[in-house]
Amino acid sequence: MGVLRKTKSVEVVLHEFSKDSSAISVITLVERLQLDMNKTTVYRILNKLEDDGIVHSFLGKNGHKWYAKCHNCSSAVHKDVHPHFQCISCGKVECLEINVPIPDIPNRKVEVSQILLQGKCEACYD
Numbered sequence: 001m002g003v004l005r006k007t008k009s010v011e012v013v014l015h016e017f018s019k020d021s022s023a024i025s026v027i028t029l030v031e032r033l034q035l036d037m038n039k040t041t042v043y044r045i046l047n048k049l050e051d052d053g054i055v056h057s058f059l060g061k062n063g064h065k066w067y068a069k070c071h072n073c074s075s076a077v078h079k080d081v082h083p084h085f086q087c088i089s090c091g092k093v094e095c096l097e098i099n100v101p102i103p104d105i106p107n108r109k110v111e112v113s114q115i116l117l118q119g120k121c122e123a124c125y126d
Contacts, residue, residue, distance in 0.1 A: 012036050013045045017055065023068035023084065023093040025060060056080045058114050060093060068095050083115035089124035 006014075016029060026046065030039045046067055049055045053073030060066050070080045083100050086093045102113050120126075 009037050009041055010045055010049075013042065013049070014054075017067075017069045021069070021094070023058075023066040023095065025093070026065045026067065029067070051075060053078060058084055058116065060084075061086050061088075061116065061118060066093050068093075081113065083117055085117045085119070085121070087121035087124055088118050089120050092121050092123075094121070 012033060013029070016024060016032060026043070029046070030042050033042055046055065046057070050057055050067070052075050053070050055067045056070050056073070056078055057065050057067050066084070068080075068084075070078065073079050080095070081102075083096045083098065084093055085096050096117070100115055102110055
């Protein structure tokens with residue numbers, strides 16, 4: 001599928017990811033952009049950006065979908081296979097720059113793996 005052209009709506013969504021490096025929940029994006037576009041458009045753009053390797057998604061602690069910018073990904077290969085950290089105090093979600101090896105499982109091929117670590121971030125940690 002992929003983003004064929006950078007429309008104003010696509011640029012508005014991309015701008016949200018350029019504001020800071022933390023992940024953004026789809027709920028937050030829809031709320032932030034409600035004056036610019038409807039919910040369906042936000043979801044459609046996010047799906048296209050993910051197909052193009054520009055963002056990746058994962059599930060947060062409440063089952064809500066989160067999105068973060070990809071690094072060195074393409075429409076053919078998502079290289080952003082890493083754990084995410086969600087603060088239980090402030091709710092901030094971040095990509096962790098650590099490698100967690102996924103074991104080989106006999107007679108199975110792992111296609112997707114999501115690891116969510118929860119605790120307190122540097123701002124909330126006492």
